[in-house]
Amino acid sequence: MGKEATLSFVRCQSTYEAVRILSEERSFPVWKLCDFLHITRSAYYRWLMHPKSNRELENERIAGVIGNIHKAHPDMGYRRIRDELDRKHDIHVNDKRILRINRALHIQSTIKYRRHGCTRSATSPEYIAKNYLKRQFHADVPNSKWLTDVTEFKYYIGPEVHKIYLSAILDLYDRRIVSYALGDHNDNRIVFDTFDAAVTSNPDAHPMFHSDRGFQYTSRSFHMKIQAARMKQSMSRVAHCIDNGPMEGFWSILKREMYYGYKFTSREQLAQTISDYIYYYNYQRLQRRLSVMTPMEFHQQYTKAA
Template sequence: MHEAITELHREGHSISDLCEVANISRQAYYQYQKRQKPQYESENEIIAECIAELYIKYDGVPGYRMMRHMVNRRLKAAYGARRILRIMRIMGIQSVTRKKKVVRTLKSGDFTAGNSLGRQFISEFKNEKWLMDVTEYKLKNGRRVFMCAILDLFDNSIVAYHFSFSNNNQLVFETIEVALAANPGAAPMVHSDRGFQFTSYGFRKILKAHGMTQSMSRVGKCIDNGPMEAFFGKLKAERYHLVRKAEGYETYDQLVDNLSTYIHFYNHERPQDVLSGLTPIELRGVAA
């Protein structure tokens, strides 16, 4: 109440009139203003300022869980998620993103493999389990752009990605070659859905040449590749859809640059609850 009076006074309203409406005396208002603020209240003001800065910096993307880690990093503190949520609610802000249910029909091919991963989405070592998938985006002119990405279950990092106008075998082949070049000697289990690229002879040949084993989701069970689906969901909700609704992507290069910037943010700056507040690259560095 007292804070509201102060704010309205800054806008030009009379203290006397505001106190009368609030049914408190002017003396009580000024005594409250002169009081020594409790430490908790002072901390909340600092936290609120930090939240506002981070909210603006990251275009309103952080929800309270992500914001908690960011605030604690910035202030070198250990505030709980509920406190951050409460302050964000008081400030009237929330993440501009929302979770979306992803439904995908998977396709079988000639060279299939069993679901060796078996939804065991935890990995003790780097380059032990990789997930792969392809998703698509649209430019303002309606032309589609495809992206293949590889996620390491050890730290949820994106170890490689590649864009193309064509959703073909070459897109997948080039992506896995980039991942192998960045991780010499890696021989992980590679899990994917049953898309035609992953059931091709060429893909199987690449895996065999590098000593990698193949695992595939069951038909119609996109949850078998859940973390990969979740990453695509984050990328689209926290970047792609926001830009598309605002001004859209005019060119291929603009889309690639913008989404590549997000992937760098995801790998290097976006703390994750499941990683105890670390970013994927921080956890990867610890295990180096």
């Protein structure tokens, strides 16, 4: 079956039905209707004379599920939709088929936006670490390499614009968010709270800890925390955002999927949405780099094997 026939279940069903009604009830010539609607008479008569094939019926069923997934997660592209179908709906098809169905349904993921960071470099850093990570973004075991950063979000109360800040730590092995903290100020406290929460929940972890050169991370107080936790501190080079690439990537994913395109009108609403998304990211969002598992599934797989 060719591609045109494969897509007819979505693209042409309503068109064929219109031709049938107009030709039978109003006696319009079929050839004129087909010509006007840019379909072939042979395709129309094939549709009229023969029942739907098993593949067409299956495509209709898949299209319905895809529509529901897209409605719930408009950020998903065809690859993530295929993974969602495979893992959660027991529908096992390849990427190309999902791409064709998506195109027929005019489904595409939301657009990526460029991140506008909020990290302020220290004017007089008390401690600068070398870039020991050196863009080696692979880790063989959990809690061996942690990345961190801070980003900002806006919400509106009437005409007034307010901000909250999110600090997070990401594990390079399973890409899970180890800990995070929300605050009204981009200050030492939000970074220290994030770090303390990570250490408390992972007391035996002594990873390489990588950040940019934000003023919080270059303070002597923070370096003392790193030393007390027996971690090795690493920092990105000046003006090299890619040195902290996976962390930047997480901000991009988070904002594209739960922030851009929405207007938040209270701090509580925005803070709860961020918290809900991080839970979704850790426990429900499938990733191909993790063998189509969630970060926590990938993490737990290692734990069980160990």
